[in-house]
Amino acid sequence: MSTARDSRKADQREGRHRCEECGSVHVKWLGRCPRCGAWATLVPVSDGADGRKAVVEPITQIQGSDALARPTGIREFDRVLGKGLVAGSVVLLAGEPGVGKSTLLLETAKQWAFAGRRCLYVSGEESPAQARGRAERIGAMHDGVLFTAETRLEAILASCVELKPELVVVDSVQMLRSTGEASGAISQIQEAVRRFSALAKALDISVVLIGHVTKDGEIAGPRFLEHLVDVVLTFSGEQHSRLRLLRGVKNRFGPSDEVGCFEQTEHGISAVADPGSFLLGRREHPVVGSAGTVVMHGRRPLLGEVQALVAPAARGPRTVVSGLRSDRVAKIVGVLSARCGLDLRDKDVYLSTVGGMSMHEPSADLAIALAIAGAASGEALPLGLVAFGEVALTGEVVAVSATEQRLAEAARLGRTSAIIPAGEDLKPGAGKSVAGLDLVPVSTTGAALRRLSSLAALGGASRGGLDIVA
Numbered sequence: 001m002s003t004a005r006d007s008r009k010a011d012q013r014e015g016r017h018r019c020e021e022c023g024s025v026h027v028k029w030l031g032r033c034p035r036c037g038a039w040a041t042l043v044p045v046s047d048g049a050d051g052r053k054a055v056v057e058p059i060t061q062i063q064g065s066d067a068l069a070r071p072t073g074i075r076e077f078d079r080v081l082g083k084g085l086v087a088g089s090v091v092l093l094a095g096e097p098g099v100g101k102s103t104l105l106l107e108t109a110k111q112w113a114f115a116g117r118r119c120l121y122v123s124g125e126e127s128p129a130q131a132r133g134r135a136e137r138i139g140a141m142h143d144g145v146l147f148t149a150e151t152r153l154e155a156i157l158a159s160c161v162e163l164k165p166e167l168v169v170v171d172s173v174q175m176l177r178s179t180g181e182a183s184g185a186i187s188q189i190q191e192a193v194r195r196f197s198a199l200a201k202a203l204d205i206s207v208v209l210i211g212h213v214t215k216d217g218e219i220a221g222p223r224f225l226e227h228l229v230d231v232v233l234t235f236s237g238e239q240h241s242r243l244r245l246l247r248g249v250k251n252r253f254g255p256s257d258e259v260g261c262f263e264q265t266e267h268g269i270s271a272v273a274d275p276g277s278f279l280l281g282r283r284e285h286p287v288v289g290s291a292g293t294v295v296m297h298g299r300r301p302l303l304g305e306v307q308a309l310v311a312p313a314a315r316g317p318r319t320v321v322s323g324l325r326s327d328r329v330a331k332i333v334g335v336l337s338a339r340c341g342l343d344l345r346d347k348d349v350y351l352s353t354v355g356g357m358s359m360h361e362p363s364a365d366l367a368i369a370l371a372i373a374g375a376a377s378g379e380a381l382p383l384g385l386v387a388f389g390e391v392a393l394t395g396e397v398v399a400v401s402a403t404e405q406r407l408a409e410a411a412r413l414g415r416t417s418a419i420i421p422a423g424e425d426l427k428p429g430a431g432k433s434v435a436g437l438d439l440v441p442v443s444t445t446g447a448a449l450r451r452l453s454s455l456a457a458l459g460g461a462s463r464g465g466l467d468i469v470a
């Protein structure tokens, strides 16, 4: 730790501070206001009336947030945070109840404790006995993990001032109560977040607040608290899947669009470094109606798979989708019929993504088209093939973003060939990152379909770059 920073921190605690609760002024920062007894209510007086000068230092002497970040010990968590939890900062972790927010943070508390740091875990959701049971299940039995089931804000702040744990986890902001008031009101939650923010800065500790997001109300969702905290993360699960995605929404210390992957198990939560093979497993033989693709979740490429089933329609033709946007699928079914000669008029088309992964990106279009065409023709795509590209109404395949990252991820996970939009200008050197991948550039959907040998005759005459069935 830098002495310059330590002295600046100490300097910030010196000087006049006013209590936001009662308005009394004190000569230095105190954890508790001597006049009204409130905890963590003192803020620096910034009117200059005390004759103190602003703290000025050469920009080269100021420590960057990287140096202040303390790794959580969970690589996928650190990836989303940037480097780790930054001292003096507040993180809001938002997500639906039951998705695994508490488990992730108890795992973090465990990692910190075993690294010799103390973590105070405040839970209004669990009894101490329940918390102990969960800690036993995930192997977090360590004296550095401190627990309280306290819900009174003042009492929690008082304990933080006394114990100065390096990390405070509040599970959840909804359960905090101020004296004499019921918990859960927006204004009260906001006030609590302000107090924790002041506390984090004064004590140079990290605070992580859990916020439950409910489907209807979004009560303590990021929107109401985003401006009060330094980092906002969302934790979400895919339906019928053990995969959990941690996404950055706001991050003052790093990229705000990183994604971390986790797996929820009975022993807690673990980072998934290789979500592609986690989702897809290992497959020995090609399967009819399946098409691999790579979608971007924020900055992160994820290997996924689209599966299609085409069956005779009992009544009118229907399209049933899961994990995909139905309007995009309807458009692709239209293009396959009108431009590629694939007759789906009396067919039901079922489509889903493996692992319940959501693929709302247009880049999944080409894989959707290939999965449907493969299912309709009864022919499997080659094992190890991925395809991505947007399908236009004209049937043309349009370039998408992040081609190189997608190809690199496919290669890393052992895929062997990729159908990609033609005309992609791959940067020099990209050849290295896509080593071993056999690239098949296509300009039309019909051209992609001809990779399926039984469909080679489909697509009809090609006029002006478009596959048009006369």
Ligand SMILES: [Zn+2]
Residues within 6 Å of the ligand: 019, 020, 021, 022, 023, 024, 033, 034, 035, 036, 037, 038, 041
């Ligand atoms: Zn006071």
